[in-house]
Amino acid sequence: MRILSLLVIAGAFFAGTLALPQTQAPATGDAEKGKALFLRDGCYECHGYVGQGTKDGARIGPPVLNVQGLIRYVRRPAGAMPAFTEKVVTDAELTDIYAYLRSVPAPKAIKDIPLLNDLK
Ligand code: HEC
Structure with missing residues (x-):
């Protein structure tokens, strides 16, 4: 009986930890602030x-990662790439940066650039 109640308590405890709200940044951000x-x-x-990329860094706009992926990276x-801690740029700020990168138009497909097609 005691073991059973211990199990029940343990079960409730773990269910409680799992149910804790995840500390995830909101999926939306402010593109103006992000810029x-x-x-x-x-x-x-x-x-x-x-975010178009340079010789020193990859193209990151528009992003291929989702917002959580960007923050993790x-x-x-x-x-x-150097690491940026929460003290330097917060999750909320990175969410704004993500929104900014999302606002960047995707590059045209090669087939839609006549000059490149002429080279073939
Ligand atoms: C000193 C140069 C440098 C700075 C500053 C920098 N990055 Fe990077 N970043 C890189 C490089 C280089 C890569 C490519 C991966 C690698 O080789 O490290 C990269 C990769 C990334 C990627 C992953 C791209 C992918 O699709 O895999 C993300 C996202 C990113 N950077 C975001 C940022 C953000 C946001 C900032 C500003 C807070 C930032 N970076 C500042 C150099 C930099």
């Missing part, structure tokens, strides 16, 4: 003013 932050935090220095980047 200012993209400049303030120096993302543009490697990724270009509209910025916190623990692979390779040459």
Whole structure:
């Protein structure tokens, strides 16, 4: 009986931990603020003013990652990118940056650029 009640308590405990709200940033951000932050935090220095990519950083606009993926990457980047901590740029600010990158139009498909088609 005691073991059973212990199990019930343990079960309730774990259910409680699982039910805790996830600390996830909201999926929407402010693109205008995001643009200012993209400049303030120096993302543009490697990724270009509209995230188009430079010799120092990959193309990140429009983003292929979702907002959680972007935040995860910025916190623990692979390779040459420096990590940005929560003290430097918050999750909410990165959500704004994400919104800014989302507002960048996707590049045209090669088939839609006549000059490139002429080269074939
Ligand atoms: C010093 C140069 C530099 C700065 C500054 C920088 N990045 Fe990067 N970033 C890189 C490089 C280089 C990569 C490509 C991966 C690698 O080799 O490290 C990258 C990759 C990324 C990726 C992953 C791209 C993908 O699709 O896999 C994201 C997202 C990103 N950066 C966002 C940011 C944001 C947001 C900022 C500003 C807070 C920032 N970066 C500032 C150099 C930089």
